[in-house]
Amino acid sequence: MLKGRDGWRQRFHLMPPEGWLNDPNGLCQFQGIYHVFFQYSPNEPGPDGRKARTWGHYAGEDLLHLKFCGVPFWPEDPVDRDGCYSGSALVQGEEVMLYYTGNVKQPGDHDYTYSGREANEILVKTDGKTFGFKQTVLVNSDYPKDCTCHVRDPKVWQEGNSLYMVLGARVAGPDRNAQTDYGEALFYRSEDGLHWTLMKTLTTPERFGYMWECPDYFEIDGHKVLGICPQGLEAEEFRYQNIYQAGYWLVDGELEGEQVLHDFTEWDYGFDFYAPQTFVDESGRRLLIGWVGMPDEPYKNPTASLAARSWENCLTVPRELTWENGRIYQNPVPEMKELRYDETHIFPDQEMILPDGAGDFEISFLEGDEEEKWEVVIGDGLTLTYDEGIFRMELTEAVGCGRTIRRLQVPDIQFMRILVDCSVAEIYLNDGELVLTTRFYPAYDKESHDLRVSFRCGNAAITGWKMSCMQTNKELI
Template identity: 45%
Template sequence: MNALYRAFQKLIKEELRKEMPERWRPAFHVAPPVGWLNDPNGLCQKDGIYHAFFQMAPFEPQGGLKFWGHSVSQDLIHWEFKGVPMLPDQPYDCHGAYSGSALVEGDQMSLFYTGNVKNLGDYNYVTNGRESNTILAVSKDGEKIESKKLLMTNADYPDDMTCHVRDPKVWKEGGRYYMVQGARTKEDKGVVLVFSSEDKYHWNYIHRLESEEKFGFMWECPDLYELDGQTILCISPQGVEQDGYWYANKYQTVTSVIHGDFRTDGVPEGFRELDGGFDFYAPQTFMTEDGRRILIGWMGMADVEDEYTNRTTEDGWQNVLTLARELSLKDGIVCQNPVRELSSWWNEEVSFEGQYTGNTDICYELNLKNTEKKWEVLIAGGLKLSWSPEEYVFRMEFTDGKLGCGRGLRAREIKACKDIRIVVDASCVEVFMNGGKDVFSTRFYPEKDQYTVKASGEGLTGSYRYRV
């Protein structure tokens, strides 16, 4: 424990003592008590307890020096903030403890992350001036870091990489450890680097996953996992141009099925955007002890301050993680649905036909059936969700600029909208359609008297679930 560590801990405790307003604070989404949150990190389950670490800047709601925050849950619904265990307190991570992952073995958590260092001088910080260090931190319970070890530096990555190599995701398979990292080549092409190790400490570069044609200049937050017998690659690329309704956000998150062996000749074939809403980036998955593949993402977006914002900055905090989502694979598409635990959280339900109007509840779930004809849902008087068979286009549109803080329209051509689930949690809206094939996420900021919902459509039936 060095002097910098002690100084950070003192400052963090002072920040956490501040009382923050509760307006717009969600009930079942991970949120920081103070400061800024972005990427989920180190998602895992240990001894029955779920752990969600996340990128956190505790001193400033607009972002800043990155630490790891930490929350725990017994059911993926009720989350408890446990503190800020990972600090940028070493020479090899002094400008940020960036994103990474967790590996649970026995009574130990191995937390792999990127240590960011930006050297002073006349550098461009792309091809020079930046250190992207791969680090292993060890913890018993996630609340205290017992040790850190530097594993790899820029010199250990392929020669054609820029200084941008980060976000290690690590797992064990067939007696060996594997790691994927996102990277940017000197030709400004996004790739994923694959490493292997026998002991978690000494790593060898063995392969790269890349598209035949350039798909963005940088691939961040890679994840590689098996789903229903297929190997899935998930990346968050930067520099992808909008294509019709697709890729409308500043940055995207996509998945692809890997053809071949990811260790030797694997190639991603085709990409599909994972979430079409305003606020979704850098998701990470983990396997639960009962065998489910769970995804949690950052319900936010970087570098969009000129386009849209979040009103919680007025209250000293910003951003949340998405609802935990169970994954499955259908027709080669990664499907996302709310974890089954959410169903037991609601304790009241109202069924309806044709239309429904409700108010006062800040957390609820709206389920829609018989949606083959035109339908519309109006949330808080200014967020309209709609679809019609004339256009075959689903729209998520803010008609009230203040409600969306600058958010406008996101849409997607969808031939049919079936089995629609709309989950609302204070300032979070997540829409799941077609068995989870089509998902849209956004933040919104209603005043107290704006928590209303209206659903209408010819032949529409459904249910409204809430908690009292």
């Protein structure tokens, strides 16, 4: 059995009280209360627990004081008996409308891609505390005939007097396999949130993966955006490195007319990031939360393998999105700075000890460093380097558990922020122009949980803070 506090449990990343966590769902702020739902399998720490996949629920008056509120509904009805899959929230007056995909696998000899699976879009209304009955609003026969059984993850929003829904889909190609199937987004319109009509489908002229998951549609600073998680992209040297990707298209054209997708950009270039979802809070901020994980990942995550830990995965910190220099920038919400304490100014070639494994670092690279080469080492095996325009995030086998290296072409890095949280690191380059997120597993001493961070950064100004525990996680540690 594990003695003392589990050194890998996060202090300020939202995580499950126990069991398996994945996609964030139903993100919203309603009557002053933030709600963060997520995919949840409470009975198992590993993928086998997904057979009981449902939703978990956190809520609170601010993003640092969220409380676990339990499971809002279970996959116990004919329309979702094999899982309450991902979805979204829409605030409407005095209630919140939660939409999700109910997964059903029919008995028999099926492959569950081209036959045997029901994808039912389901609505549950809530006041944030109690949850109403399930209403099925779309079934397989409501989707285009060329779609496979893989249609899911409704994102719903309002424009004018109409409601809109976008779904991710896998369309059957001529050979009905992953080499010819292609991803597509399905757009529906409704006047009451119950009765939906297919408005259009949207894809790319050139095939871009065989399946699109977790769609998100929104505008930021006048620019239309379609977020998507494409599966089946071929890896390249500096992008598309994960088994599945998460990114966004810029969209030209009007929602109810023809639209063109262009300039696909990955949200995050690290090992562990998937299924992000955005929402607008009551202050008007566009916020994003993603899953610090990856479906079908090849990594050996030790938290899931130790019964004494009985948990796996977490969510990113909430990120505020802004439009700058022709792209979306991401940065931790300013509230995260409230967790900082014990500010330390660090000279190059020095180090900082984090007694609880949690810290926040800001590094400004000053002019006059002719070599333009530097290195940051986190713990005993996570190394960040920059040399000749290439940024590298590299992990040893012991710490990475299968994660090796990620590379990015970055002509110039002027600023870097690093959030370190026990077994998660989020790296923000150039004020959030590029982001990399990864899990890592230091060999903590069971008593002190010390984490050493060292800097070989030449001509740089480095400030570090220790980070206190988010109120939510204090109850879980």
